[in-house]
Amino acid sequence: MYYNYRIQNYAAASMSPVPITFRASPEFAAQVDEFARAMGLSRSDYVRAALEEENGRALAERVRFLSRTLSAEHQQIHEELGGTTGDGLADH
Numbered sequence: 810m811y812y813n814y815r816i817q818n819y820a821a822a823s824m825s826p827v828p829i830t831f832r833a834s835p836e837f838a839a840q841v842d843e844f845a846r847a848m849g850l851s852r853s854d855y856v857r858a859a860l861e862e863e864n865g866r867a868l869a870e871r872v873r874f875l876s877r878t879l880s881a882e883h884q885q886i887h888e889e890l891g892g893t894t895g896d897g898l899a900d901h
Contacts, residue, residue: 841855841856
């Protein structure tokens with residue numbers, strides 16, 4: 810997944826990047842540097858790709874949750890209306 814990152818990211822290069830900073834333990838920073846180096850990425854590109862991947866997972870999980878919720882609501886309405894056969898209009 811990370812190897813495609815540079816190609817995909819350059820398509821959005823016209824947008825100005827906004828810096829995001831956070832503090833990490835020296836051990837975590839060393840691990841990030843090791844993984845980034847192994848993938849031929851800068852630390853910044855590696856962290857950016859990892860966060861984008863995690864955001865994609867979080868979005869997919871949110872969509873699954875909302876889909877299950879909507880499905881349950883639809884099923885409940887369907888069951889409530891299951892006994893109705895007419896259009897609700899009185900015969901005159």
